[in-house]
Amino acid sequence: MEKKRITIFDGDVGTDDAMALYLMARVTEEPDYVVATYGNAPRAMTFRNTLVVKGLLGMKCPVIKGAEKPFDGEEPTCGDYHGKDGLADIAEECAIRLGIGEKGEEAMDLEAFSSELQKADEITYIAVDPLTSLATLIRREEVKKRIKKVLIMGGGFERTNKDHDSEYNFAGDPKALKEILESGLNLTIFPLDLTLTHPVMKEEIDLLESFGRDPEFIRILRKNHRSGIDLEGGDGAILHDTLPILYKSFPEKFSVKEKKILSDEWGHIEEATNGYSVFVAERAEEGFLFAMLKRGFGGEQGKS
Numbered sequence: 001m002e003k004k005r006i007t008i009f010d011g012d013v014g015t016d017d018a019m020a021l022y023l024m025a026r027v028t029e030e031p032d033y034v035v036a037t038y039g040n041a042p043r044a045m046t047f048r049n050t051l052v053v054k055g056l057l058g059m060k061c062p063v064i065k066g067a068e069k070p071f072d073g074e075e076p077t078c079g080d081y082h083g084k085d086g087l088a089d090i091a092e093e094c095a096i097r098l099g100i101g102e103k104g105e106e107a108m109d110l111e112a113f114s115s116e117l118q119k120a121d122e123i124t125y126i127a128v129d130p131l132t133s134l135a136t137l138i139r140r141e142e143v144k145k146r147i148k149k150v151l152i153m154g155g156g157f158e159r160t161n162k163d164h165d166s167e168y169n170f171a172g173d174p175k176a177l178k179e180i181l182e183s184g185l186n187l188t189i190f191p192l193d194l195t196l197t198h199p200v201m202k203e204e205i206d207l208l209e210s211f212g213r214d215p216e217f218i219r220i221l222r223k224n225h226r227s228g229i230d231l232e233g234g235d236g237a238i239l240h241d242t243l244p245i246l247y248k249s250f251p252e253k254f255s256v257k258e259k260k261i262l263s264d265e266w267g268h269i270e271e272a273t274n275g276y277s278v279f280v281a282e283r284a285e286e287g288f289l290f291a292m293l294k295r296g297f298g299g300e301q302g303k304s
Contacts, residue, residue: 003121006032007248010066011241012039012129013049014082015224019293020128020241021050022217025057026296028249031126033113034059037066038075039129039172041086048095049087051105055098056216063105064113067132070173076130081227088223090216110136118142124248128153128241130172135179149186151244155261155269156192161232163266167192170267177263181276188256188279190243191269198243198289199228199236211298243284246292255283 009024009031011017017040024030034054036047043066050063069075085091095101108116114137117123123146127134131152138144154169154177162171170177180187205225209218225237232238247254260275294300 004119005122005124006117006120007124008033008035008126009245010035010037010125010127010129010133011050012037012041012046013053014040014046014086015088015220015227015237016239016241017128018049018053018087018220019217019224019239020245021053021059022057022214023242023245023292023296025059026214027292028245030059031061033062033064035064035066035110035113035133037129037133038068038070039169040082042075043068045086045091047107048100049085049091051100052087052091052094052098055100056094056214063107065107065109067110067130067136070130070132071135071175073173076168076172079231081231083223088220090219094216113137114140114143117146120146123147124149124151126151126244126248128169128244130169131176131180132173135173135176138180138183138185144183144185147185149188150180151188151190151248152180153190153195153241153244155189155267157270159192159196160268161192164264164268166267166269170263170269172267174263174265174267177267177269181261181263181278186279188244188247188281190240190247190281192240194281194284195240195243196234196238198284199234199238200225200290200293201236204290204293205237208293208297208299213298214296217297239289242289242292243281246284246289247281250288253285253288254281256281 036050083089228234262275
């Protein structure tokens with residue numbers, strides 16, 4: 001009998017998460033499940049935003065209600081980086097157009113989802129948010145043993161964006177991060193050192209818009225671009241969460257190195273000889289992200 005292999009996308013849907021889902025729907029492959037976790041916005045908003053993105057893209061995958069807060073401490077906030085609604089200020093109008101009510105729809109919680117996952121044989125888990133939902137799920141050994149690969153956007157070695165030389169996702173729940181590092185799972189991490197080096201420039205967004213497809217996602221790109229310049233002093237849109245998606249389908253476009261790392265109480269990570277073994281994505285082929293966005297927006301042939 002053929003093994004049941006599934007892919008889970010766990011995100012706190014803001015602008016870069018939305019573009020990650022866009023690439024999954026338009027270029028690579030749709031996930032089997034999407035978990036909506038707190039992070040870029042409260043869970044109620046990220047759940048609604050996930051339903052909006054799913055509706056705009058015509059995706060069929062169920063949306064799961066992930067964690068609402070970290071194991072310890074207060075829920076993080078990212079201010080206006082992704083818009084007041086967490087989705088470039090288009091969520092409400094799109095929700096009305098798509099018929100998504102204020103509370104969204106009925107959905108499994110993590111407890112019910114963990115039972116559902118025991119029907120799978122092999123799981124690829126992509127986490128681009130604080131890691132509370134994943135850490136909760138792997139506390140069940142029957143789920144943990146089915147997870148064969150975990151791709152995580154988080155952390156930074158030379159580049160950080162939170163206090164204590166930490167990164168937003170890892171700082172969001174340091175206890176969850178520690179549990180995952182200790183889990184023995186096959187982890188590949190996409191840190192800020194990589195994700196910040198692949199900005200999408202204004203003229204590239206202009207070209208994508210000229211193809212006349214998916215205008216809502218052009219608005220999402222432009223909001224991310226403005227925030228990247230105004231709030232971070234960068235020079236383009238930074239789509240952190242797209243890189244794990246592309247790695248899953250095109251690993252040959254990336255350079256990955258095994259390292260031993262430790263984390264501290266703040267979510268700061270560093271290499272250490274007594275650390276936990278993970279793979280760290282260090283480089284991606286120049287121009288590859290934009291080429292895939294171009295394919296998604298119709299500049300090149302999309303999924304076959």
